[in-house]
Amino acid sequence: MATSGIELSLSPGSELPAVSVILPVLNEESHLASAVRSILSQNYQGDIQVILALGPSKDKTDQIAQGLVSSDSRISIVRNPSGRTASGLNLAINKSTNPVIVRVDAHSELQNNYISLAIEVMKSTGAVNVGGIMGAKGTSKFERSVAAAMRSPLGVGASRFHTGGESGYVDTVYLGVFIRAAVVAVGGFDERFIRAQDWELNYRLRQAGGKIFFDPRLHVTYRPRSTFKALAKQYFEYGRWRRVVSRRHQGTINYRYLAPPLSLIGTVLSIFCALIFSPIFIVPAAIYGVFLLVASMITGKGITEKLLLPIVLFTMQMSWGLGFLTSPKTLAPAKG
Numbered sequence: 001m002a003t004s005g006i007e008l009s010l011s012p013g014s015e016l017p018a019v020s021v022i023l024p025v026l027n028e029e030s031h032l033a034s035a036v037r038s039i040l041s042q043n044y045q046g047d048i049q050v051i052l053a054l055g056p057s058k059d060k061t062d063q064i065a066q067g068l069v070s071s072d073s074r075i076s077i078v079r080n081p082s083g084r085t086a087s088g089l090n091l092a093i094n095k096s097t098n099p100v101i102v103r104v105d106a107h108s109e110l111q112n113n114y115i116s117l118a119i120e121v122m123k124s125t126g127a128v129n130v131g132g133i134m135g136a137k138g139t140s141k142f143e144r145s146v147a148a149a150m151r152s153p154l155g156v157g158a159s160r161f162h163t164g165g166e167s168g169y170v171d172t173v174y175l176g177v178f179i180r181a182a183v184v185a186v187g188g189f190d191e192r193f194i195r196a197q198d199w200e201l202n203y204r205l206r207q208a209g210g211k212i213f214f215d216p217r218l219h220v221t222y223r224p225r226s227t228f229k230a231l232a233k234q235y236f237e238y239g240r241w242r243r244v245v246s247r248r249h250q251g252t253i254n255y256r257y258l259a260p261p262l263s264l265i266g267t268v269l270s271i272f273c274a275l276i277f278s279p280i281f282i283v284p285a286a287i288y289g290v291f292l293l294v295a296s297m298i299t300g301k302g303i304t305e306k307l308l309l310p311i312v313l314f315t316m317q318m319s320w321g322l323g324f325l326t327s328p329k330t331l332a333p334a335k336g
Contacts, residue, residue: 026061034109127210
C-alpha cells in the first residue's frame with residue numbers, strides 16, 4: 001500500500017518510531033487515570049505522546065484530565081465538542097505529530113509491553129494496523145459475568161479479538177496500532193459512524209491495499225458496562241451500526257451477525273404463536289432458553305456468574321438483534 005511516495009509500513013531494520021497514543025474521552029472519571037498510567041508505564045524505548053480528546057463530560061473527567069496534563073509534559077488535550085468517538089479520534093490524529101498512532105479507550109488498560117510488541121509485529125508483517133485480545137475483566141459480580149460472556153463464542157460470536165486464536169491477517173482488530181499516513185490516506189475515521197467506526201476504517205484500509213494483523217500476544221484489559229441498562233444500550237448501538245456498515249459496504253455481512261436478529265424474531269414469533277394458536281409453538285423459544293442456560297453453565301465459573309449469565313447473554317443478544325433490525329437507513333447518510 002503506497003500513496004504519493006508516503007511510507008506506509010515499518011521496515012524490519014528501522015529505528016523505533018515515535019508514537020502518538022490517542023484516547024477519546026467522555027464521562028470516564030472512574031477509569032481515565034488508570035488508562036493513562038498503563039500508557040506511561042510502557043517499556044517502549046521510543047518517544048510517546050498522549051493526546052486526550054475530551055468530550056463534554058458530566059462527571060469529574062475534565063478535572064482528572066487537567067491533573068494528568070499537569071503531571072506529565074507528554075500528555076496534551078484537544079477539545080471534542082460533539083463527544084463522539086470518531087470525531088475525537090480524528091481531532092487527536094490531526095494534533096498528533098508521530099508516524100504511528102496507538103488507539104486506546106479510556107476504560108481500558110494496556111499490558112506493559114503492548115506498544116513495543118505492536119511495533120515489532122508491524123515490522124515483521126508489513127501491516128498498517130495491528131491489534132490483539134480485548135481482555136474483558138470486571139470488578140463487580142455483574143461486570144465479571146459480562147466479561148465472561150464477552151470472552152465466550154457463545155456470547156458475542158467467535159471474533160478472534162474476543163476469544164483468542166492464532167495470529168494472522170484479519171478483517172478488523174480491537175482498538176489498533178496504525179501507520180498514521182495510512183489512516184490519513186483513506187480519510188481517517190468516518191465521523192458519521194457513532195459505533196463500528198473501527199470496522200469501517202479497517203475495511204477502507206483493506207480496500208486501499210493495507211493489511212490488518214491480529215496477534216494474541218497483544219492484550220488490552222477492557223472494563224465492561226456495570227448495569228443491565230448500560231449493557232443493553234451498548235449492544236443495541238452495536239447492532240444498529242453494524243447494520244449501517246453492511247448497507248454501506250455490500251458483501252461484508254458475516255453469518256454470525258445474523259444470529260441475534262434471527263434469534264429475536266424466532267423467539268418473539270414463538271411466544272406470540274404459542275399464546276394465539278397452540279402451546280406447541282413455544283418449542284423454539286424454549287430451545288433458545290435451554291441454550292442460554294447451557295451456555296451459562298459452560299461459561300460461568302461460579303454460582304453467581306452461572307445465575308447472572310442467562311440474563312446477561314439474553315440482554316446482549318436481544319439488544320444487538322433489536323438494534324440490527326431497527327437500524328434506520330437515515331443513519332450515516334452517504335456523503336454529498
